[in-house]
Amino acid sequence: xxxxxxxxVARQGGETCSFRTDSLAAxxxxxxRDAEAANxxxxxxxxxxxxxxxxxxxxxxxxxxxxxxxxEAYMQFLPPGGRSGRHRHMWEEVLFVAEGRGYDLHWxxxxxxxxxxxxxxxxxxxxxxxxxxxxxxxxxxxxxxxFNADPAAEARLIVISNRIVKAMGFDWLDQLETAPxx
Numbered sequence: 001x002x003x004x005x006x007x008x009v010a011r012q013g014g015e016t017c018s019f020r021t022d023s024l025a026a027x028x029x030x031x032x033r034d035a036e037a038a039n040x041x042x043x044x045x046x047x048x049x050x051x052x053x054x055x056x057x058x059x060x061x062x063x064x065x066x067x068x069x070x071x072e073a074y075m076q077f078l079p080p081g082g083r084s085g086r087h088r089h090m091w092e093e094v095l096f097v098a099e100g101r102g103y104d105l106h107w108x109x110x111x112x113x114x115x116x117x118x119x120x121x122x123x124x125x126x127x128x129x130x131x132x133x134x135x136x137x138x139x140x141x142x143x144x145x146x147f148n149a150d151p152a153a154e155a156r157l158i159v160i161s162n163r164i165v166k167a168m169g170f171d172w173l174d175q176l177e178t179a180p181x182x
Contacts, residue, residue: 054179078148100155
């Protein structure tokens, strides 16, 4: 019995597709949309959202018509003495404290992959105090929540994350507790 030649094996099957052709067309369409998209977003074009994390104002988001494709950013408003929702997501996040003072609680992820993926979080959160001008880093999949420590003034955080991680299939966002009023 003779084994099949490599060329014969390579040409087995009858399925056809247009994956590459479709990708070329999608790429051309994306470039056309980019040419028409905004490079500047005015404050009036930045939508507010009241949701599970409280009140936020989107500065840049994939659903806004801009040329930005890698970053999402929003302002988070924490009312006097208020707090955000508690959540976790697979992408890292950086925050700049534009106004106010408060603290974050972070439950760091403990991850193991010996025989299977195992996720667990610290029992007790780490508390990180912050004030105007501070920079906060939230590692991937860390459970976190923001608190305004000032009972008389609003706090405002600028939150920036990398949307590329989501596009890679890690669009995991879990809301574990909602902000008051939602």
